Amino acid sequence: MKIMQNVKRVQRAIVHSASLKDNLAAQVKAVAVKAVRGGKDSDDWKKYMAIFADNEAQLQRLLGNDALANESWFPETTAYLVSNGVCTTPSSLRFTDNIDEHIDDDINDTTPGSLSVPKALDIPDPHPGVPIS
DSSP: OOHHHHHHHHHHHHHHHHHTTOOHHHHHHHHHHHHHHHOTTSHHHHHHHHTTOSSHHHHHHHTTOSGGGGSTTHHHHHHHHHHHHHTOOTTOSOTTTTOOGGGGTTOOOOOOOOOSSOOSOOOOOSSTTSOOO
């Protein structure tokens, strides 16, 4: 799955969990706050970004450890990825706001693999098999 699809999957899971009276939105908010407070070089930031990565290439992209980190849109996109988590609510339909679709440029490998850091949360797709557009 591409990074942007993972972001949309998390949004879908948050909205779905609200119907179950689940606290996924609060959990995402808590780990996003830890990421902000720790800063972009902290383990908390890395674990938060890992939520949206299926493999190491995607994680390194989200951490700004590849050539796209120098693109003008990149810092704002990663800032919004975290701030959208801080501002999320159970009915959040705006979790993907201001996340540039270029985040997936030149990453052709969408094969799940191991990550160098654990994910802060493991958020499964509430509707597996239903395409994420």
